[in-house]
Amino acid sequence: MPAASIARVLVDSPLPQLDRLFDYQVPAELQSAAAPGCRVRVPLRSAGRIADGFIVELVDTIEYSGALSEIDAVVSPVPVLTDEVYQLARRVADRAAGGASDVLRIAVPKRQVRVEKAWAASEPTVGSPFEPVDIPEYDAAILDGIIVQAGRAVMEAIPRTVEVGGQWLGHWALTMARVAARALAAGPVILVVPDYRDQEQLENALRTILPPDRILRLDARQSSADRYRAHLLCLDGVARVIVGNRSAVYAPAKDPSLIMVWDDGDPLLAEPLAPYVHSRDAALVRQEQQGCALIFLGHARTTEVERLVQLGWCSPLSPTTRYLPRVIPTAQQVADDPLAARARIPSNAWREAKAALEHGPVLFQVARPGYAPRLVCESCGQVARCQRCNGPLGLKRARSSPSCSWCGAIAAQWRCAHCSANRYRLQGQGATRTAEDLGRAFPGVPVIVSDGERPIVTVPDRPALVIATRGAEPVAAGGYRVVVLLDGERMLARESLRVGEDCLRWWSNAISLAAAGAPTVLVGVGGSLAGALATWQLADYSRDELADRRRLRFPPAVRVASVTGDPESLTRAIRSVEGLDGVDVLGPVDTAAGTLRAIVRFDFARGSEVAGTLRSELIRNASSRRKRVPSTGAPARLPTLRVRFDDLEPFEQLEGTL
Numbered sequence: 001m002p003a004a005s006i007a008r009v010l011v012d013s014p015l016p017q018l019d020r021l022f023d024y025q026v027p028a029e030l031q032s033a034a035a036p037g038c039r040v041r042v043p044l045r046s047a048g049r050i051a052d053g054f055i056v057e058l059v060d061t062i063e064y065s066g067a068l069s070e071i072d073a074v075v076s077p078v079p080v081l082t083d084e085v086y087q088l089a090r091r092v093a094d095r096a097a098g099g100a101s102d103v104l105r106i107a108v109p110k111r112q113v114r115v116e117k118a119w120a121a122s123e124p125t126v127g128s129p130f131e132p133v134d135i136p137e138y139d140a141a142i143l144d145g146i147i148v149q150a151g152r153a154v155m156e157a158i159p160r161t162v163e164v165g166g167q168w169l170g171h172w173a174l175t176m177a178r179v180a181a182r183a184l185a186a187g188p189v190i191l192v193v194p195d196y197r198d199q200e201q202l203e204n205a206l207r208t209i210l211p212p213d214r215i216l217r218l219d220a221r222q223s224s225a226d227r228y229r230a231h232l233l234c235l236d237g238v239a240r241v242i243v244g245n246r247s248a249v250y251a252p253a254k255d256p257s258l259i260m261v262w263d264d265g266d267p268l269l270a271e272p273l274a275p276y277v278h279s280r281d282a283a284l285v286r287q288e289q290q291g292c293a294l295i296f297l298g299h300a301r302t303t304e305v306e307r308l309v310q311l312g313w314c315s316p317l318s319p320t321t322r323y324l325p326r327v328i329p330t331a332q333q334v335a336d337d338p339l340a341a342r343a344r345i346p347s348n349a350w351r352e353a354k355a356a357l358e359h360g361p362v363l364f365q366v367a368r369p370g371y372a373p374r375l376v377c378e379s380c381g382q383v384a385r386c387q388r389c390n391g392p393l394g395l396k397r398a399r400s401s402p403s404c405s406w407c408g409a410i411a412a413q414w415r416c417a418h419c420s421a422n423r424y425r426l427q428g429q430g431a432t433r434t435a436e437d438l439g440r441a442f443p444g445v446p447v448i449v450s451d452g453e454r455p456i457v458t459v460p461d462r463p464a465l466v467i468a469t470r471g472a473e474p475v476a477a478g479g480y481r482v483v484v485l486l487d488g489e490r491m492l493a494r495e496s497l498r499v500g501e502d503c504l505r506w507w508s509n510a511i512s513l514a515a516a517g518a519p520t521v522l523v524g525v526g527g528s529l530a531g532a533l534a535t536w537q538l539a540d541y542s543r544d545e546l547a548d549r550r551r552l553r554f555p556p557a558v559r560v561a562s563v564t565g566d567p568e569s570l571t572r573a574i575r576s577v578e579g580l581d582g583v584d585v586l587g588p589v590d591t592a593a594g595t596l597r598a599i600v601r602f603d604f605a606r607g608s609e610v611a612g613t614l615r616s617e618l619i620r621n622a623s624s625r626r627k628r629v630p631s632t633g634a635p636a637r638l639p640t641l642r643v644r645f646d647d648l649e650p651f652e653q654l655e656g657t658l
Contacts, residue, residue, distance in 0.1 A: 037079030098275020331526030479515030
């Protein structure tokens with residue numbers, strides 16, 4: 001048998017029983033094209049069909065002595081799947097009891113033939129020279145040590161804006177760009193940000209430091225051709241700064257020197273598809289596998305990152321000079337003044353905003369978009385509900401028909417399910433209604449609304465009222481002259497395990513957009529959150545929050561997995577892990593879909609064992625035969641067992657129910 005004539009192939013299939021390497025004979029006519037990492041098509045004997053896959057490795061011999069099926073075709077000789085990315089996909093999939101092919105669908109874009117041919121015909125590229133940059137706000141020697149020694153750090157961002165190349169950006173973007181440029185001399189750099197707003201700021205900062213050919217964008221918003229072109233450019237060995245959203249952590253960069261993640265608490269960094277791997281976890285695994293540096297950058301720490309700091313796994317890194325924003329809590333004023341308690345915007349916020357509008361823009365952060373987030377029955381006061389899905393009704397615009405916040409259905413002829421009345425009243429104020437009220441209060445001042453439907457990235461340095469939902473705040477040239485954080489009590493009323501740290505992140509990110517010395521008014525919020533913001537000791541709140549989670553045995557003090565299925569399969573899965581040390585089970589309880597769900601809690605040291613055991617149950621459930629019901633001829637019942645690791649949904653209350 002010729003050398004390296006056997007290919008070990010990972011089949012692209014969501015079936016858990018196919019999540020392993022299959023051996024195929026490489027025909028003589030395909031041996032010149034077959035290489036590790038290339039796309040192939042292979043037969044599946046049991047299914048009687050042809051499937052796509054990747055060659056993971058070529059071997060000389062195997063233990064199996066029977067005849068092997070042959071590879072049907074080599075789709076492309078380009079090795080688009082590097083061994084580093086495959087090992088990463090395999091590791092994070094095993095950690096989450098998922099399939100490696102599910103991860104690779106995110107990591108490797110679909111093939112674009114024209115792009116691939118143009119890339120293959122192009123001349124090898126050599127990156128333009130660049131000069132390392134200084135990072136005056138941080139200790140450069142410590143940063144260089146982290147990069148050279150492949151260390152892990154949690155970096156505190158500076159809460160202010162800065163002008164770079166004629167554009168105003170969050171200082172975090174400039175910091176990230178400078179650190180990336182400093183690390184680029186040692187190899188490729190991967191920068192991961194939550195969304196396009198952050199990405200645009202970061203790219204603008206990078207362009208002022210590095211040549212254009214050293215910056216590579218790789219994200220899901222690109223066209224299929226552009227994303228595949230960027231993926232191929234990662235393979236040419238040129239040290240580049242790769243910028244993108246959550247999928248960029250899987251970029252096929254050869255021997256990266258640094259992975260850097262901005263604002264890891266943003267839910268956009270959590271993959272919504274199975275196996276639901278968070279970019280933070282993928283970055284931690286890749287750093288350990290490839291021996292590169294890893295830095296988490298943010299204004300506020302998540303409890304997950306705080307846990308890593310307390311374990312000594314990550315080192316805290318703060319600016320050499322402390323930057324203390326001016327935050328004014330109003331909780332005491334509201335408590336002392338009955339009239340202030342009924343007002344949405346207290347008097348001192350009005351005064352600060354009125355004075356600041358003579359000089360520049362003022363930001364009002366609100367909790368919800370639309371006109372009125374909630375409607376209630378005028379007769380009985382019950383929340384108005386959708387007749388289709390029972391979701392809460394709201395108004396997106398003034399004088400519009402109410403619509404469901406969950407399914408979007410229009411409720412033109414709504415009647416209360418409790419008293420049959422057909423009149424409702426508004427409850428709460430969304431961004432549009434707030435803009436309408438503020439426009440009347442400040443006549444002649446331009447009003448700008450920024451939310452999910454009307455995204456605005458920047459605003460000029462002119463007097464204006466900017467009303468933005470959390471996370472949609474534009475960057476103001478010169479910074480906002482005043483920032484007013486409204487609806488704090490409403491945000492904190494959301495039943496969620498992460499509500500405190502989420503609010504801390506939303507508010508600290510908004511505070512960082514204020515001009516130097518400009519005040520931020522925090523309306524109606526007191527206690528530890530207000531104290532952390534007023535003193536800018538945000539890490540103290542994360543430390544106390546993690547201590548509470550440890551006492552309650554809640555994540556991230558422990559890991560969790562939600563297991564959902566029919567009674568028989570769920571019982572079998574739960575029994576398989578109940579005997580393991582450090583494992584306890586909550587439930588099962590009924591779900592809205594008519595199945596049962598249980599929560600498995602376990603120590604981090606037991607993660608591999610629990611994941612492997614539950615993965616075995618998934619395979620058993622998916623591969624067991626299900627016969628048709630003879631009397632009805634109904635089709636075989638599909639597998640129902642589902643497992644999701646690090647799932648916080650059971651600890652959350654849907655925001656739409658508030």
